[in-house]
Structures are given as structure tokens and as C-alpha cells.
Amino acid sequence: MFTKESLEALEKAEREFQFEKFDLQDARALGDLLFSQSKFEAKPIACRIILDDLIVYQSFNFGTGANNNWWMDRKCRTVLRTHGSSLKALVKRELFGVTSPWMSNEDTYAFCGGGFPLIVKGEFRGVICISGLPHLEDHRCVTEVIASYLGKEPILIPVEK
Numbered sequence: 238m239f240t241k242e243s244l245e246a247l248e249k250a251e252r253e254f255q256f257e258k259f260d261l262q263d264a265r266a267l268g269d270l271l272f273s274q275s276k277f278e279a280k281p282i283a284c285r286i287i288l289d290d291l292i293v294y295q296s297f298n299f300g301t302g303a304n305n306n307w308w309m310d311r312k313c314r315t316v317l318r319t320h321g322s323s324l325k326a327l328v329k330r331e332l333f334g335v336t337s338p339w340m341s342n343e344d345t346y347a348f349c350g351g352g353f354p355l356i357v358k359g360e361f362r363g364v365i366c367i368s369g370l371p372h373l374e375d376h377r378c379v380t381e382v383i384a385s386y387l388g389k390e391p392i393l394i395p396v397e398k
Contacts, residue, residue, distance in 0.1 A: 239328040242395045247325040250392040254383045255356040261293055268294030270382050271367060278378060282369035285309045287317075288355060288362055298369070305368040312352030314345055316364040323352030323366075324376045324394070350376025353383065 256263070264286045271284040281298035283305035297305065315323040318339065326340070327348035335341050340348075349372035355363035367379045376394065384391045 238396050238398075239331050240395065240397060241332070244325065244328050244332060246392055246394045247322055247328060250380055250394075251321060251325070251354060251356070253389060253392065254353070254380065254387060255359065256387070257358060259288065259355060259357045259362065261288075264288055264293040267365065267382070267386050268296060270386060271365075271379065272296045272298065274378060274382050275369070278370055278374070280369050282367045282375075282378065283309060284367045284379075285313065285364070286355065286366070287313060287364040290363070301369050308347060308351070308368040309366045311343075311345065311347035312349070312366045312368065313364045315347050316352040316354055316366070318346065320354055320361040322350070322354060322376065323347050324350040324372070350374070351379060353379050 268284055268286050275282045275298040281300035283297045283301040286294040312323040315326050319326055330340050330348055351368055351372060352364055352366045354361055355365050365379060367375050370378060381391045
């Protein structure tokens with residue numbers, strides 16, 4: 238399903254979708270955009286932003302709940318561990334196999350779309366995460382909102398059927 242081009246597109250998105258500054262006001266503004274995006278999606282979404290090890294934004298649209306919270310916990314752990322997107326962790330595992338014991342721990346980590354690194358001035362500072370859509374749509378949604386917030390074009394991730 239995933240190719241070297243998928244991995245390259247994910248890495249490009251992580252390089253492109255970085256912030257010059259990010260504070261509590263930015264977290265609120267970006268989080269509110271993610272929350273509002275739910276009305277345009279097929280299903281409701283929950284979202285979370287972690288900045289410097291603190292949850293600075295979290296919201297649950299009507300129709301989301303504990304299951305979405307569980308998924309966001311796992312996606313956030315994956316991003317915090319890898320400093321990359323949770324989808325990139327899946328793509329690397331699919332392309333290169335399990336290269337570390339943690340990559341087999343699906344109770345703790347999520348290998349799917351929806352978690353994205355929060356990078357400010359080239360430094361990893363946290364996680365931007367959503368849950369509620371099919372996982373590739375979670376990735377698309379979170380990165381499209383980040384791209385829009387930054388005034389950039391979204392980056393599509395090629396997948397083979």
C-alpha cells in the first residue's frame with residue numbers, strides 16, 4: 238500500500254509544516270480550526286495539541302468520546318517517541334519491518350494517520366492530533382488544517398491500492 242514516495246511525501250510535509258512561533262494563542266486558534274473542520278468531514282473528530290509536554294488544547298465534537306481519546310493517547314505517544322507523524326511510523330514499519338521492539342506494541346502506540354509533530358523553529362515541541370475518521374483521512378484532515386493555518390498548500394500522500 239505504501240511506497241518510498243509515500244515516505245518521501247510524509248517527510249516533506251514534516252519539513253514544510255513547521256511553525257516560526259507557537260504559543261497558547263496559536264494552540265487555541267489551530268485547535269479551533271481543527272474542531273470546526275469536523276462539520277466538513279464525514280464523521281466527527283476529536284483533537285488534541287500538546288506543547289512542551291502539556292495538553293494545551295483538547296476538544297471532542299458531539300459523537301466522539303473515550304474511544305477517540307484512547308486513539309489520540311496512542312497516536313500522541315507514537316509522535317512523542319519518533320518526533321515524526323504516526324502515519325510515518327506505519328509507513329516505515331511497512332517498508333522496513335519492525336526494527337525496534339516498541340514497534341510491535343500496538344497497545345501503547347498507534348501505527349496509523351492522525352498524529353503530527355509540532356515543530357517550532359526546527360525544534361520538536363509536541364503533537365497535533367485528531368481521531369474520528371478513517372486513519373488516512375485523519376492524516377489528510379490534520380495536515381490540511383495545519384497547511385491552511387500556515388498559508389501553505391497541502392501535501393498529498395501517495396498510496397497504492
